[in-house]
Amino acid sequence: MRYFVSELINIFYLIINNIKVKKEVTVAVCNTHQEAEQVVKELQQSGFNMKKLSIIGKDYHEEDKVTGFYNTGDAMKKWGGFGAFWGGIWGLIFGAGFFLIPGIGPLVLAGPFVAAFVGGLEGAVIVGGLSALGAALFNIGIPKNSVLKYESDLKADKYLVIAHGTPEEVNNAKEIITGTLPSIEVSVHH
Numbered sequence: 001m002r003y004f005v006s007e008l009i010n011i012f013y014l015i016i017n018n019i020k021v022k023k024e025v026t027v028a029v030c031n032t033h034q035e036a037e038q039v040v041k042e043l044q045q046s047g048f049n050m051k052k053l054s055i056i057g058k059d060y061h062e063e064d065k066v067t068g069f070y071n072t073g074d075a076m077k078k079w080g081g082f083g084a085f086w087g088g089i090w091g092l093i094f095g096a097g098f099f100l101i102p103g104i105g106p107l108v109l110a111g112p113f114v115a116a117f118v119g120g121l122e123g124a125v126i127v128g129g130l131s132a133l134g135a136a137l138f139n140i141g142i143p144k145n146s147v148l149k150y151e152s153d154l155k156a157d158k159y160l161v162i163a164h165g166t167p168e169e170v171n172n173a174k175e176i177i178t179g180t181l182p183s184i185e186v187s188v189h190h
Contacts, residue, residue, distance in 0.1 A: 023141040026163040026170040028177045029153050029185040033057065036159035042180040048163065048173055054111030056133075057159035101133050104154050112164050116140050140164070142189050 030036040036055060044050055096110035099117070109117055117136040130138060130147060133154075137147045140162070150160055163173035170188055177186050 024165055024167055024170045024190055025141055026173040026177070026186060026188045027142065027146075027150065028161040028163075029150070030057075030159040030161060031184075033159060035181060035184060036161055038181060039161045039177055039184065043161075043163065043173060043176055046176045048169070048176065049165070052112065052164045052169065054109070054113035054162040054164065055159060056107055056109050056113060056154060056162070058105060058107055058154070058157050101131065103131065104133065104151065107133070107154065111162070113140065113162055146187065146189065 028036075028039050030039060036057060040053065040055065043053060096108065097114050097117075098106065098108050100106050113136065116139050117132065119136065119139065130144070131151065134144075134147045134151055137150055138144060142150065153160065161177075163170050165173070167190060170190075174186050174188050177184060
């Protein structure tokens with residue numbers, strides 16, 4: 001419990017200190033968890049601030065098993081089909097959570113986007129009938145037409161890697177991603 005509270009405090013600290021969780025983002029749509037992992041590692045090696053990086057994706061395919069068990073004071077003990085992937089991501093990216101999203105299914109969220117999602121749980125009704133996930137994407141600066149596309153991508157088992165930051169940081173993230181994996185769809189939203 002202490003670890004969970006500590007993570008929540010850290011997430012709210014980012015928001016309170018205005019580390020650009022809103023309005024300036026680069027979104028990479030990755031077809032596989034291997035692509036998403038490669039994007040995250042490339043951004044990390046290029047010096048991108050990992051506290052400004054989020055990832056959204058499904059954990060497993062057609063498994064009726066618990067995806068993970070969490071033990072306070074330790075790391076995940078058991079994961080579903082992509083355990084090594086999520087275990088590695090969990091160690092790199094700041095803050096994470098597991099959610100069941102109606103219409104999409106189970107998603108793992110990591111990074112500053114978790115705070116936007118939790119806020120979206122309350123704000124979904126206010127943001128034009130979008131789902132909580134859609135409201136969170138909209139609230140970080142993604143236009144509604146792109147929100148619907150990203151929700152479809154997640155339903156199709158793709159991964160979103162989101163770089164938050166200043167215009168310079170998000171443009172730099174796009175250059176790093178397209179330079180590493182030119183086949184990945186990357187968009188900047190200001």
